[in-house]
Amino acid sequence: MLHSPEAANAPVLVCDPDPAVRRLLRAALGRRDRLNMMEAEALESAYALAPHCVSAVVAVGPGGESAVTRLRSAGLKGALIATLGQGSVASAVACMRAGADDVVLKPLRAEDVVERLLQGEPARVERRRSSRENDRPAPATSTTDFCGFLGRSPPMRGLYERIQRVAASAAPVFVTGESGTGKDLCAQAVHARSPRHAGPFVALNCSAIPRELMESEVFGHVRGAFTGAIADRAGAAEAADGGTLFLDEIGEMDLALQAKLLRFLQDGKVRRVGEGRERQVDVRIVCATNRDPVEEVRAGRLREDLFYRLHVLELSMPPLRERGDDVMLLAETFLARFAGEEHRPMPRIGPDAARVLQIRSWRGNVRELQNLMRRIVVLADGPNVPIHLALEGAGADEIARFGSNAVNVVPLPVEAASVEPLALTERRAIERAIATFGGNVAAAAAALELSPSTLYRKRLAWQCA
Numbered sequence: 004m005l006h007s008p009e010a011a012n013a014p015v016l017v018c019d020p021d022p023a024v025r026r027l028l029r030a031a032l033g034r035r036d037r038l039n040m041m042e043a044e045a046l047e048s049a050y051a052l053a054p055h056c057v058s059a060v061v062a063v064g065p066g067g068e069s070a071v072t073r074l075r076s077a078g079l080k081g082a083l084i085a086t087l088g089q090g091s092v093a094s095a096v097a098c099m100r101a102g103a104d105d106v107v108l109k110p111l112r113a114e115d116v117v118e119r120l121l122q123g124e125p126a127r128v129e130r131r132r133s134s135r136e137n138d139r140p141a142p143a144t145s146t147t148d149f150c151g152f153l154g155r156s157p158p159m160r161g162l163y164e165r166i167q168r169v170a171a172s173a174a175p176v177f178v179t180g181e182s183g184t185g186k187d188l189c190a191q192a193v194h195a196r197s198p199r200h201a202g203p204f205v206a207l208n209c210s211a212i213p214r215e216l217m218e219s220e221v222f223g224h225v226r227g228a229f230t231g232a233i234a235d236r237a238g239a240a241e242a243a244d245g246g247t248l249f250l251d252e253i254g255e256m257d258l259a260l261q262a263k264l265l266r267f268l269q270d271g272k273v274r275r276v277g278e279g280r281e282r283q284v285d286v287r288i289v290c291a292t293n294r295d296p297v298e299e300v301r302a303g304r305l306r307e308d309l310f311y312r313l314h315v316l317e318l319s320m321p322p323l324r325e326r327g328d329d330v331m332l333l334a335e336t337f338l339a340r341f342a343g344e345e346h347r348p349m350p351r352i353g354p355d356a357a358r359v360l361q362i363r364s365w366r367g368n369v370r371e372l373q374n375l376m377r378r379i380v381v382l383a384d385g386p387n388v389p390i391h392l393a394l395e396g397a398g399a400d401e402i403a404r405f406g407s408n409a410v411n412v413v414p415l416p417v418e419a420a421s422v423e424p425l426a427l428t429e430r431r432a433i434e435r436a437i438a439t440f441g442g443n444v445a446a447a448a449a450a451l452e453l454s455p456s457t458l459y460r461k462r463l464a465w466q467c468a
């Protein structure tokens with residue numbers, strides 16, 4: 004929040020060509036204790052004022068992301084709210100990617116804008132710290148909502164707050180949640196926000212390492228300790244000295260090694276495989292599982308004593324299906340990212356595709372959404388996200404929820420890209436949509452975002468040709 008002494012006197016920059024908007028914002032800021040303001044009518048003046056301001060509310064026009072980029076490179080380190088007269092989700096996402104903490108569409112409610120400005124302050128603190136520690140431009144995380152996470156739904160805001168509190172402690176952290184919910188990101192966030200953030204973050208996935216090598220991976224070995232041990236090697240616990248050791252899929256670790264881990268948690272001493280001597284290290288443990296840990300204990304896969312030692316502070320990742328509008332924010336962001344990576348146009352999410360994304364169960368959570376968005380960028384051959392692709396991999400329950408018209412949806416074979424007359428491409432797209440929806444022209448028209456009469460007219464024209 005803006006209550007730190009360094010922020011208290013620095014002004015908030017407000018740039019808007021409309022004097023009435025500036026007046027409303029001035030009044031709303033004035034109602035907040037000690038918030039001063041610098042005004043600009045035009046962006047050029049805002050660029051000049053930016054280095055002298057703590058945060059900003061700036062009206063940006065079409066292509067507003069370039070204004071955001073210029074404000075950031077002019078030295079604005081604080082929260083930045085971009086306001087748009089008109090715009091799409093895509094332009095809002097572009098502004099966020101360029102470094103805005105939030106985007107607000109006009110007409111504005113000045114109180115809301117100020118509220119959002121204050122909510123953007125944690126990002127400001129993070130950006131200031133990183134720019135003090137490191138002279139490079141703001142890191143990629145500054146375009147996310149919290150330490151690499153995207154999402155502003157209540158469960159995610161609650162999670163960020165809890166991570167912030169948990170990070171300050173030295174106690175072990177147990178991260179639970181379904182696969183793909185972001186447990187790995189969560190462990191990194193705990194480290195990044197902890198007093199150990201300058202130390203190493205070392206991650207080990209217990210399910211990815213053969214059991215016989217696991218002890219050496221965690222505790223290291225000396226030369227000759229086993230076949231293939233050709234040199235002394237420190238393990239992850241030593242490598243994480245002064246930092247955080249993240250043990251993912253902890254339930255996959257074998258029981259004998261779990262006993263050694265418990266001892267390590269008690270005394271902080273590491274003994275490399277094949278060595279008598281012990282080394283003292285200072286490591287914070289974060290572990291994760293996508294299974295129910297209590298059930299794991301009951302089934303004998305996780306030692307009870309280790310569980311109680313590790314289960315001091317729990318962070319539970321909300322499933323994506325409980326994150327409301329975050330689904331759209333993530334989908335848009337991934338589409339924009341992958342379109343850039345794949346050098347393809349960014350497909351637009353029309354109302355029906357949006358509905359599909361919102362009713363899907365996302366059993367694979369953010370990872371599933373991410374993979375689907377990449378597939379869509381690669382396979383979509385029009386400007387919009389096609390419904391049949393948005394439904395790819397959906398279960399019968401999800402298709403049923405989308406509507407009875409969509410029950411016959413089948414994934415279509417992917418055709419090799421070929422050049423053909425545009426009219427033919429259009430005809431194929433229409434025919435495919437009609438087939439996808441089992442001959443239901445109205446549903447196909449909705450998916451194509453055309454009126455049914457246009458479809459009927461086009462079909463008639465083909466028949467007469």
Ligand SMILES: Nc1ncnc2c1ncn2[C@@H]1O[C@H](COP(=O)(O)OP(=O)(O)OP(=O)(O)O)[C@@H](O)[C@H]1O
Nearest residue numbers: 152153154181182183184185186187188293369370
């Ligand atoms: N809120 C989020 N915002 C942006 N990206 C996310 C978010 N949550 C997860 N991701 C991305 O989704 C992918 C899966 O996340 P991650 O590996 O952290 O999940 P996990 O819960 O550890 O999965 P598993 O249990 O399968 O190991 C990663 O690419 C991660 O960066």
